[in-house]
Amino acid sequence: MTDDLKGLVPDSLAPRSHRIRLEDFELMVDIGFHDFEVGHPQRLIVCVDVWLEAGAFPSCDSVEAAWDYDHLRHAIRAIVDGRRFNLQETVAREIYAAVAARKGVKAIRVSTRKPDVYPDCKAVGVEIASF
Numbered sequence: 803m804t805d806d807l808k809g810l811v812p813d814s815l816a817p818r819s820h821r822i823r824l825e826d827f828e829l830m831v832d833i834g835f836h837d838f839e840v841g842h843p844q845r846l847i848v849c850v851d852v853w854l855e856a857g858a859f860p861s862c863d864s865v866e867a868a869w870d871y872d873h874l875r876h877a878i879r880a881i882v883d884g885r886r887f888n889l890q891e892t893v894a895r896e897i898y899a900a901v902a903a904r905k906g907v908k909a910i911r912v913s914t915r916k917p918d919v920y921p922d923c924k925a926v927g928v929e930i931a932s933f
Contacts, residue, residue: 820859822869824850827878832886833893833916840886845918846893847925848878850901851911858906874901890914890928898930909933 827850830843852869860867881896898912915927 817856820854820856822852822854822871824848824871824874824878827875829879829882831882831893833888833890835888844916846882846890847915847917847927848893848897849911849913850874850878850897852901852904852907853909855906855908869906877901890916891930894928894930902932 827848829846829848831846832841832843833846834840834844854869858869860869877900878897881900882893887893894912894914897914898910901907901912902910909932911929911931911933913927913929915925917925919926
């Protein structure tokens with residue numbers, strides 16, 4: 803907060819949650835259990851919302867204090883690259899565990915969806931959350 807604003811924000815407006823988001827991360831993943839899916843990567847869209855403890859959310863404009871989005875993206879890629887999955891639930895659980903294990907995480911939501919399954923649906927997917 804800049805010096806000219808200190809003391810002007812009432813306590814009732816103090817932040818009560820701190821969230822970072824990775825939205826609509828599009829990956830090609832070998833996923834599905836039908837014969838026509840096996841060996842044919844499909845688009846999988848991943849969303850991750852992470853609520854952080856107040857102390858884990860940067861309070862200054864410092865790179866060292868930031869939650870590294872690159873790390874988050876690379877961790878997800880490391881989970882899916884070169885592997886095959888039968889179920890979106892498995893992918894979501896593995897991403898969930900990798901993020902939930904990080905320091906400062908208070909709550910988490912992970913969703914995955916396949917947008918190319920049905921011509922009359924925008925997507926089919928799963929979501930898991932800690933709340």
